[in-house]
Amino acid sequence: MKNIMGMMKQAQELQQKMQDAQAEIAELEIEGTAGAGLVRVKLSGQGQIKAISIDPSLIDPQEPEMLEDLIMAAHNDAKSRSESVIAEKMKDVTGGLNLPEGMKLPF
Template identity: 45%
Template structure:
């Protein structure tokens, strides 16, 4: 009589290994700093992979008291760019791991 069932210990070991890899990838993402930019680098926002803003740098040339709206748009653009870069980082680090789960990686950080 042949045993065609998968070895349960092997399955559990693979699941534990995948969990360890995912945790390591999450920690790497959270520790990574991303720089979002707008206006060809006139406004830069440095943030962690988890989305926490660490620094905002604004070139003095874009500070015009008569045109606050442009500065606001640049800040929003840099923030959006940073979040897009975080999404790319998450996909690079977690994408291959999530394929094994067949799932949505966004839920890991939401």
């Protein structure tokens, strides 16, 4: 019975750590860049775009596709960086355990 109580306490501690990590992740802002830093996209820890910065030299009405591609590349860079940061934070919380897909954070 004592073993079950210990497991329950550990589960509660893990739940609190997960909640703390979720709050910390929600506050993150991760920036991705493209075009040698001329296009920047900032994402929240939950994947929402917080800001986009475009150097005016890139704004050419004759070539909108280039700017569109750079914005997508900067977004993808920010998303990749965000996923890495979140994975590292979750690794710290779970002590390196690989949680099943259904137990992972939804963002």
